[in-house]
Amino acid sequence: NAGVTQTPKFRILKIGQSMTLQCTQDMNHNYMYWYRQDPGMGLKLIYYSVGAGITDKGEVPNGYNVSRSTTEDFPLRLELAAPSQTSVYFCASSPWDSGNHEQFFGPGTRLTVL
Amino acid sequence: LAKTTQPISMDSYEGQEVNITCSHNNIATNDYITWYQQFPSQGPRFIIQGYKTKVTNEVASLFIPADRKSSTLSLPRVSLSDTAVYYCLVGVRTGGGNKLTFGTGTQLKVEL
Numbered sequence: 001n002a003g004v005t006q007t008p009k010f011r012i013l014k015i016g017q018s019m020t021l022q023c024t025q026d027m028n029h030n031y032m033y034w035y036r037q038d039p040g041m042g043l044k045l046i047y048y049s050v051g052a053g054i055t056d057k058g059e060v061p062n063g064y065n066v067s068r069s070t071t072e073d074f075p076l077r078l079e080l081a082a083p084s085q086t087s088v089y090f091c092a093s094s095p096w097d098s099g100n101h102e103q104f105f106g107p108g109t110r111l112t113v114l
Numbered sequence: 115l116a117k118t119t120q121p122i123s124m125d126s127y128e129g130q131e132v133n134i135t136c137s138h139n140n141i142a143t144n145d146y147i148t149w150y151q152q153f154p155s156q157g158p159r160f161i162i163q164g165y166k167t168k169v170t171n172e173v174a175s176l177f178i179p180a181d182r183k184s185s186t187l188s189l190p191r192v193s194l195s196d197t198a199v200y201y202c203l204v205g206v207r208t209g210g211g212n213k214l215t216f217g218t219g220t221q222l223k224v225e226l
Binding site: 004033035041042043044045090092100103106 | 155157
């Protein structure tokens with residue numbers, strides 16, 4: 001199993017540009033999450049999904065959109081990029097069943113908005 | 115959301131036991147507590163989870179008092195490779211969804 005994969009690893013955007021961060025998991029997990037981590041800070045939840053077709057906002061959803069058309073994929077869309085969105089973005093998945101709350105994280109996407 | 119508080123940093127020496135405490139005063143009845151380890155430029159990695167009392171696995175123990183307003187991650191006999199940031203996470207499955215809050219993280223530095 002590859003686990004959770006994210007692309008791209010790095011990206012530089014200009015202010016106002018848009019992009020999609022890709023996230024794929026091959027563990028058949030129902031739950032998927034997007035976090036952002038600013039330098040020296042903890043992770044903040046952007047959006048999450050409990051299954052295909054179901055998404056909900058986390059703590060910091062403004063400026064982002066998500067979709068979940070399949071169990072495997074959970075892309076994060078940035079519209080009109082702003083410098084405040086410079087961060088490292090982590091995708092995670094979890095079975096969240098039978099009391100198992102472990103989240104499996106991807107390697108992250110480092111995004112810079114100039 | 116259950117807010118969590120951890121010490122910003124801790125120092126230790128190889129071979130010592132390290133205890134990192136997380137405060138979560140407004141933890142809800144259904145909340146579980148999980149701990150993660152994060153190395154620079156990597157995603158967090160799961161260490162242990164618990165609901166109450168004590169849980170032990172091959173790498174750590176988790177102590178949760180009866181009131182569940184705090185939890186303590188115990189790392190026995192740390193080594194240099196345990197130098198990392200440790201996060202506690204309090205989360206609950208509510209109404210079909212999950213609300214999760216990461217703590218501020220504790221930077222553990224292990225020296226010889």
